[in-house]
């Protein structure tokens with residue numbers, strides 16, 4: 001929709017083909033029906049959220065349409081936003097529908113023609129440009145913007161059609177994985193902590209070699225099936241990429257070093273030998289978690305009889321607890337797709353294909369994904385706008 005608005009505003013005769021009868025379905029279900037449209041993060045910090053290479057690719061798009069400009073665009077269209085936790089921006093009305101309605105209003109004003117219930121089934125390059133095949137007949141165009149999204153939540157229309165179209169036009173598609181999804185785990189200790197939310201622990205993904213990849217200090221939610229909440233969901237893409245050989249590592253007290261903790265514990269053992277070992281664990285951790293950590297480290301008894309080996313074991317559980325995670329809950333629960341059209345084949349200043357002049361690719365169809373917090377919409381709107389302006 002953003003690409004079509006910009007193309008039409010730039011004076012191009014624009015037709016937007018949407019397979020669904022309802023446009024913007026993902027916006028409607030986003031952010032729990034409230035739409036976390038963007039973030040208050042900016043500049044290099046914003047770019048870094050997508051990783052080094054993807055952030056570099058997005059630099060031009062994000063700098064030409066940064067979060068404050070996306071905010072101004074949607075606010076001028078009648079939807080004021082407000083900041084909430086984790087630097088997220090939501091409509092004050094708390095209604096994602098308002099965002100879709102605002103986009104539809106802008107689309108109508110721009111003069112772009114919206115055709116709902118027009119699934120694209122094929123795309124061909126011709127001398128004059130492109131011919132798009134649909135069950136309702138062909139559509140010819142000088143330029144073509146593909147914005148068909150990824151593979152996650154297929155019920156919304158995102159079934160990966162764009163990958164096939166792009167391949168047919170000479171593009172490579174990098175391996176795709178579900179990302180931003182809850183993590184199912186079998187460990188009974190996790191299930192037993194159901195309902196606990198840790199606000200300030202650190203959790204990191206590790207790969208098949210055991211190397212840490214992404215670390216997050218955001219809320220972690222324990223559920224009867226595994227791990228959810230922003231931090232574990234942010235790690236789902238890494239877990240999927242490790243194809244059954246990765247997992248997550250907890251650091252329950254990221255602000256305390258191993259040395260500091262050990263020194264404190266030794267001092268406590270000297271002065272309060274009759275206390276139970278559990279008493280050395282930080283009081284801000286929920287009681288149920290403290291019990292669990294002691295169980296996992298087999299730390300029973302009092303501080304006076306605590307052996308060095310046992311102490312090391314509790315330190316390891318507290319600062320470096322590793323949990324194998326084979327996969328995430330998959331595309332039906334993934335907010336975004338990792339992987340997509342190879343960024344090396346797209347000009348980051350225009351979103352034009354380097355393989356097929358006149359073709360533009362934007363949004364989640366690209367090999368771009370960000371963490372939870374409005375980063376995926378921000379990237380989709382910024383690349384969509386650039387594609388619309390450049391086509």
Ligand SMILES: Cc1cc2nc3c(=O)[nH]c(=O)nc-3n(C[C@H](O)[C@H](O)[C@H](O)COP(=O)(O)OP(=O)(O)OC[C@H]3O[C@@H](n4cnc5c(N)ncnc54)[C@H](O)[C@@H]3O)c2cc1C
Nearest residue numbers: 019026030031036119120148149157161363364374376377
């Ligand atoms: C449950 C959920 C919650 C989310 N919450 C947030 C959030 O709060 N903040 C955030 O930043 N991101 C969120 N995301 C991610 C965000 O929705 C996507 O990254 C974003 O929508 C991608 O935009 P897009 O335009 O590239 O693709 P999409 O929004 O998927 O749009 C693609 C469109 O193309 C249409 N289409 C596909 N194939 C064809 C075809 N062959 N012919 C015609 N039309 C076709 C589809 O029907 C669809 O309308 C969430 C995602 C999900 C699933």
